[in-house]
Ligand SMILES: *[C@@H]1O[C@H](CO)[C@@H](O)[C@H](O)[C@H]1NC(C)=O
Ligand SMILES: *[C@@H]1O[C@H](CO)[C@@H](O)[C@H](O)[C@H]1NC(C)=O
């Protein structure tokens with residue numbers, strides 16, 4: 001029960017309840033469009049964890065939409081810079097909340113997709129043709145996209161391609177938290193869809209097209225992985241490559257997937273001390289041993305205990 005005491009010492013974090021996040025405001029060329037305006041925001045900040053459910057499209061299923069759903073469509077000139085603003089709860093920025101915009105353990109990538117729609121206000125979001133317009137994963141160094149989001153106080157900025165046809169679109173901005181992604185389900189998907197009207201534009205046919213659900217699988221290397229051990233060296237962002245008006249450019253993160261030569265020799269075993277069951281094996285500021293004793297896995301047991309990792313039973 002010693003482990004319980006060490007967990008209890010994290011009490012200052014336990015009080016912040018769930019440490020999730022919501023994309024809840026859109027900026028266009030540096031101008032904020034209003035809190036919850038033009039975005040289908042869930043009223044609860046919990047994650048979607050099932051990659052085959054329709055809730056993965058625009059949220060709002062198990063996390064019912066804030067009511068009334070905004071009937072605003074945000075005008076966005078093609079080629080504009082847009083900024084998605086994330087916060088821990090639907091109530092917006094809270095500088096006193098250590099988990100705003102998201103708890104720092106919730107490391108992972110940020111992605112954005114567009115789908116052209118007859119009406120950005122249509123309620124049915126199934127069966128749409130999505131293309132990816134932005135992704136940010138891991139690196140340089142050990143920085144995740146989420147680390148950059150936190151440093152930017154919840155803001156992530158990217159460009160709406162200047163060549164896409166004018167018209168109404170849903171803009172799906174997504175954060176994937178990987179702190180529990182060592183098994184599936186485990187990765188946490190946080191997304192909202194903004195309702196936009198692209199003006200100007202061109203006549204490009206965006207590609208490749210993907211679908212939600214369908215874009216992700218529970219076995220994708222970017223969805224089922226341990227981000228703690230072995231250290232991540234080459235994170236593969238899930239989903240298709242990013243569409244670019246210059247032609248589809250390979251993602252910087254996924255371009256260098258090693259063709260892992262299979263060796264018949266036994267993989268080198270990590271050296272150094274082994275952490276016993278329930279022992280601490282990682283977390284913010286932790287510098288001790290990270291190898292768990294056989295039969296246990298290093299992870300944060302729940303969102304209540306997010307800032308330290310312990311060797312829990314692998315099963
Ligand atoms: C995931 O969603 C699909 C589609 O709604 C459903 O059939 C399946 O049971 C869900 N899986 C879990 C583990 O909830
Ligand atoms: C596309 O072209 C623009 C303008 O030349 C350039 O700034 C941008 O970096 C290019 N993007 C890619 C992905 O090659």
Ligand SMILES: [Cu+2]
Nearest residue numbers: 018019020303
């Ligand atoms: Cu969370």
